[in-house]
Amino acid sequence: xxxxxxxxxxxxxxxxxxxxxxxxxxxxxREHGLRVEGASGDRVVRNLQAVTxxxxxxxxxxxxxxxxxxxxGAAARAVGPILRDDTLVLTIQNGLGxxxxxxxxxxxxxxxxxxxxxxxxxxxxxxxxxHNGMQLIRIGEMNGGLTxxxxxxxxxxxxxxxxxxxxxxxxxxxxxxxxCNVTFSAPCTVFQRTISEVMEDPYAxxxxxxxxxxxxxxxxxxxxxxxxxxxxxxxxxxxRRMPDARPxxxxxxxxxxxxxxxxxxxxxxxxxxxVGTRAPYNEVLTAIVKSREMTFKR
Numbered sequence: 586x587x588x589x590x591x592x593x594x595x596x597x598x599x600x601x602x603x604x605x606x607x608x609x610x611x612x613x614x615r616e617h618g619l620r621v622e623g624a625s626g627d628r629v630v631r632n633l634q635a636v637t638x639x640x641x642x643x644x645x646x647x648x649x650x651x652x653x654x655x656x657x658g659a660a661a662r663a664v665g666p667i668l669r670d671d672t673l674v675l676t677i678q679n680g681l682g683x684x685x686x687x688x689x690x691x692x693x694x695x696x697x698x699x700x701x702x703x704x705x706x707x708x709x710x711x712x713x714x715x716h717n718g719m720q721l722i723r724i725g726e727m728n729g730g731l732t733x734x735x736x737x738x739x740x741x742x743x744x745x746x747x748x749x750x751x752x753x754x755x756x757x758x759x760x761x762x763x764x765c766n767v768t769f770s771a772p773c774t775v776f777q778r779t780i781s782e783v784m785e786d787p788y789a790x791x792x793x794x795x796x797x798x799x800x801x802x803x804x805x806x807x808x809x810x811x812x813x814x815x816x817x818x819x820x821x822x823x824x825r826r827m828p829d830a831r832p833x834x835x836x837x838x839x840x841x842x843x844x845x846x847x848x849x850x851x852x853x854x855x856x857x858x859x860v861g862t863r864a865p866y867n868e869v870l871t872a873i874v875k876s877r878e879m880t881f882k883r
Contacts, residue, residue, distance in 0.1 A: 586651045586677065586701060586704060586706045586716075587603070587605070587649070587651030587652070588603070588610075588619060588621065588706075588708065588714035589621055589623075589625075589704065589706050589714050589716050589719075590649055590651060590677075591603045591619065591630075591633060592619045592620075592621035592628065592630045592633075592714065593621065593625060593745045593746055593747065594741070594742070594745045595619075595630045595632050595633050596621075596628055596630045596745070597744050597745035597746065599741065599744075599745065601632075601633055601634075602633065602634040602635070602636065602642050602645070603619070603633055603634070603635045603636075604635075604636055604637065604638075604639050604642070604663075605635075605637065606637060607711075608637055609711040610708070610711045610712060611635045611636065611637050612711070613710075613711035613712025613713075614633060614635040614712050615635050616712075617629070617712055618630055618631035618633070618712070619631075619633055619635075619712055619713075619714070620712060620713045620714070621714050621715075621716070622713075622714075622715050623706075623715045623716040623717055623718075624716055624717060624718045624719050625716070625719055625746060639663045639664055639666060639667060640666050642666075642667050643667065644666075644667050644668065644669045644672065645667050645672060646671075646672060646673070647672070647673050647674075647675060647738060647741070648664050648667065648668070648672060648673070648674045648675070649675050649676075649677065650664075650674065650675070650676040650677070650678075650683075650687070651677050651678075652678070653678070653845055654678050654679060654680050654682070654683060654845040654847070654848035654849075655843070655845065655847070655848075657676060657678060657683050657686045657687060658686045658687075658689060658690065661674070661686065661687040661689070661690040661691060662690045665690070665691070668691070671695070672695060673695050673696075673697055673734065673738060674687060674691070674695055674696050674697065675696075675697040675698075675699050675724065675738065676696065676697070676698060676699065677698075677699035677700070677701050677722070678845075678848070679762075679763075679766055679770075679833065679845055679848065679849060680763060680766065680845055680847075680848025680849045680852060681759065681760075681763055681848060681852045681856070682848060682852065683698070683848075684696055684698050684727045688727075693727055693728065694728075696727040697724055697725065697726060697727060697735060697738065697755075698724070698725055698726075698727050698755045698756075698759060699722055699723065699724045699755075700722070700723040700724075700755070700758045700759055700762050701721075701722050702720045702721050702722075702723075702762060703718040703719065703720025703721060703826075703827070704716045704717070704718055704719055704720070705717030705718055705827070705830060707836065717830075719746075719747060719748065720748065721748050721749070721750065722742060722747055722748065722749045722750075723749075723750055723751075723752055723755065723758045724738060724739055724742075724749065724750075724751055724752070724755065725751060725752040725753065725754070725755025725758070726755065727755070729753060729754060729755070729756070730753055731751060731752075731753045735751045736751050738751075739751045754810060756809065757809060757810050757811060757812065760804045760809045760811065761811060761812065761813075761819075763800060763804075763849070763852075764797050764800045764801050764804065764816065764819070764820060765797070765819075765820050765823040765824075766832070766849050767796050767797055767799075767800040767849055767850050767853055767867065768793050768794065768796055768797030768800075768820040768823075768824070769783065769793060769820075769824065769832050770832045770833075770834040770835075770844075770845075770846075770849045770850060771796065771834065771846065771849070771850040771867070771870035771871065771873075771874055772789060772792055772793035772796060772870065773793075773831065773832050773834070773835045774832065774834045774835045774837075774838050774844065774874055775870055775873050775874065776789050777835065777838075777839075779828065779829050779830060779831055780824045780827060780828055780829070780830050780831075780832070781824070781828030781829060783824075784821070784824050784825075784828075792866060792870070794817060794820065795866045796850060796853070796866050796867050796870060797816060797817075797820045798816055798817070799853050799857065799862070799863070799864040799865075799866055799867050800853045800864075800867070801816035802857075802862045803853060803856045803857045803860055803862050803864065806857075806860035806861060806862050807856065807859075807860050833845070834846065834849065834874070838874075838877065838878075841881045842881065843878050843881060844874060844878065846871055846874045846875060846878075847871075850867045850870050850871045850874070851867070851871040851875075853867035854867055854868045854871070
């Protein structure tokens with residue numbers, strides 16, 4: 586996703602630098618440009634500064650953190666040298682807790698939260714990103730409220746071809762995506778099936794739906810202002826919009842990579858314990874996913 590963001594923003598004439606610890610990816614961008622293909626077209630973007638060390642960059646106006654959930658803390662710690670007092674930090678991840686992890690390393694006054702939906706991004710190889718769609722990016726202040734600076738950031742993204750909306754209550758949107766992710770991420774991974782394949786199997790669907798309902802119950806106990814009353818219909822409609830999709834967690838396991846399970850299904854029992862609800866289905870699926878991931882390290 587970070588490569589998609591960088592490619593489209595740079596292609597629109599923005600001054601963009603990219604940072605990644607994957608040296609082959611950075612070297613390919615330096616030598617051949619960044620190729621981004623898919624729903625936005627097919628382009629090779631060459632006007633990018635690509636580095637593996639943040640300290641090589643000058644201070645900037647906006648930092649976009651688009652790592653896996655497990656990399657948010659390290660990224661937030663690393664970007665210190667390029668932050669000015671007015672630099673905004675926009676974090677876009679799956680799951681919960683990204684904003685809190687960033688605030689362990691910097692004040693939260695300039696932190697924005699983003700929620701991306703309907704992209705289906707993947708890396709085809711070093712210097713080559715692909716995405717199946719670009720439905721919507723939602724952004725908002727971590728501390729709530731609509732501000733002029735959020736709308737200014739949104740306009741920069743719109744100029745690059747993204748569909749972006751700013752929201753006063755971004756926490757609501759984070760949770761609404763989280764409930765959908767919880768419904769499909771671990772279940773699709775455990776059963777190794779697409780979203781539609783899980784929904785069409787009554788046994789798998791009962792497990793997936795219950796995972797989502799446990800997240801919904803925790804959200805309501807936490808007084809999150811969800812926009813829907815019927816969680817089953819909400820997650821079912823989400824699934825019907827992308828029947829052939831394979832969640833990123835499943836893609837991680839197919840490539841034998843650790844997933845974001847701790848920030849997605851693994852977070853439901855954590856929040857449930859805080860608010861007095863229960864999440865046994867998410868506990869079990871999280872344990873299965875983490876058990877499998879132990880074999881990836883061997």
